[in-house]
Amino acid sequence: MREFNLAPIELPPESETLRAEVRDFLDQEMRSYTVVERARTWFGFDPAFSRKLGERGWIGMTWPAQWGGHERPDSDRYVVIEEMLAAGAPVGAHWIADRQSGPLILTYGSEEAKQAFLPGIAKGELFFCIGMSEPNAGSDLAAITTRATRCDGGWRVNGSKLWTTGVMHAHQMIALVRTDQKAEVRHAGMSQLIIDLNANGLTRRPIVDHQGESHFGEVHFDNVFVPDSMLVGEAGNGWAQVNAELALERSGPERYLSSYRVFEELVAAYRDTGDSQIEPLVGELTARFWTLRQMSLAVADGVARGHNPVAEAAIVKDLGAKLEQDIPLLAQATIGGRVSQPASLIATIEYLLRFSPIFSLRGGTREILRGIIAREIGLR
Numbered sequence: 001m002r003e004f005n006l007a008p009i010e011l012p013p014e015s016e017t018l019r020a021e022v023r024d025f026l027d028q029e030m031r032s033y034t035v036v037e038r039a040r041t042w043f044g045f046d047p048a049f050s051r052k053l054g055e056r057g058w059i060g061m062t063w064p065a066q067w068g069g070h071e072r073p074d075s076d077r078y079v080v081i082e083e084m085l086a087a088g089a090p091v092g093a094h095w096i097a098d099r100q101s102g103p104l105i106l107t108y109g110s111e112e113a114k115q116a117f118l119p120g121i122a123k124g125e126l127f128f129c130i131g132m133s134e135p136n137a138g139s140d141l142a143a144i145t146t147r148a149t150r151c152d153g154g155w156r157v158n159g160s161k162l163w164t165t166g167v168m169h170a171h172q173m174i175a176l177v178r179t180d181q182k183a184e185v186r187h188a189g190m191s192q193l194i195i196d197l198n199a200n201g202l203t204r205r206p207i208v209d210h211q212g213e214s215h216f217g218e219v220h221f222d223n224v225f226v227p228d229s230m231l232v233g234e235a236g237n238g239w240a241q242v243n244a245e246l247a248l249e250r251s252g253p254e255r256y257l258s259s260y261r262v263f264e265e266l267v268a269a270y271r272d273t274g275d276s277q278i279e280p281l282v283g284e285l286t287a288r289f290w291t292l293r294q295m296s297l298a299v300a301d302g303v304a305r306g307h308n309p310v311a312e313a314a315i316v317k318d319l320g321a322k323l324e325q326d327i328p329l330l331a332q333a334t335i336g337g338r339v340s341q342p343a344s345l346i347a348t349i350e351y352l353l354r355f356s357p358i359f360s361l362r363g364g365t366r367e368i369l370r371g372i373i374a375r376e377i378g379l380r
């Protein structure tokens, strides 16, 4: 059985200085935001806001200056995203590009791809989405059938992607596709391609969720041409690359702060009241936030050191989603029978009660994460 490495780490004092700067900026910028807009956290979409972050150097923070980055330590980036999420800032437009697509291109992309995309991402002007899931391949990602076949100067892509967050606004998708139809092992023969969402033969449609919002959509590829330079890494190495990418996707503060707005509204409404039911709840949630934050920081530190803490990231995501789903339920159970609650508290709880079921689906379902953890500790 292998040991988990989740040793707590401290952020350096310089990053804490940056925190004050980020808070001032958010106080100024977010005065007019409603509580429900803030409760959307990283699903809130505002390209003008993303551009402002780009101007401040708060996107692509750790990347080399050569590619439009700012060569800041990972701890600075952690502080920026933590503050953005705690404030409920509308970071959705650039979120995937900054967290995932940019780092992937930086590690595996061609020189052309780096030049074409990284500076635009860092400016907060170029948005990406993730094309992994398909109509018959969600949890079982190795079942994808979207295929790319060789042609003169590149690839022709045919198939569909589903549940693609941000696809209606994004400019590019990094898609996992099958490039070797004859591969005998199902995890082999897959590759990642950067696909222009305005390419000929590509159609995209929004999917409206149960709240009437359309954060995600579906995409169809009908002989879409992708040039050779848009292959990410080596052909056939897609599975390994995607797994490394998922560790980045599963362990950040966005995996435990999605319901933080309820906590803030609860504390604001009951501060100094000595309420005998609210105080234990606030205490319990504070302890859980603290623990998850330490675990998430430990995973971020591992990634920064070049490790691939797949199981640790899965633990953070699973426990984090549980906390995010518990918060609105516990708040409702605690204040449910009381009359005349602040409208902002009620609106936030209502919104997150409806929104939170997706927290244990996006980025990998609970059962899949637990399967990964079980495998890592030798139970299967």
Ligand SMILES: Cc1cc2nc3c(=O)[nH]c(=O)nc-3n(C[C@H](O)[C@H](O)[C@H](O)COP(=O)(O)OP(=O)(O)OC[C@H]3O[C@@H](n4cnc5c(N)ncnc54)[C@H](O)[C@@H]3O)c2cc1C
Pocket: 129, 130, 131, 132, 133, 134, 137, 138, 139, 140, 162, 163, 164, 165, 166, 216, 358, 361, 362, 363, 364, 365, 366, 367, 368, 371
């Ligand atoms: C809000 C949201 C945003 C998303 N954004 C993106 C995105 O940007 N890009 C993208 O590619 N995908 C995205 N997804 C897709 C998401 O990652 C998949 O939906 C998820 O992996 C589940 O796939 P599925 O819906 O096909 O369910 P299924 O895979 O059909 O699973 C159905 C149920 O069966 C369980 N199950 C499946 N297999 C097993 C197993 N082996 N053992 C035990 N239980 C199992 C699952 O846990 C689940 O409860 C998003 C989903 C949501 C909800």
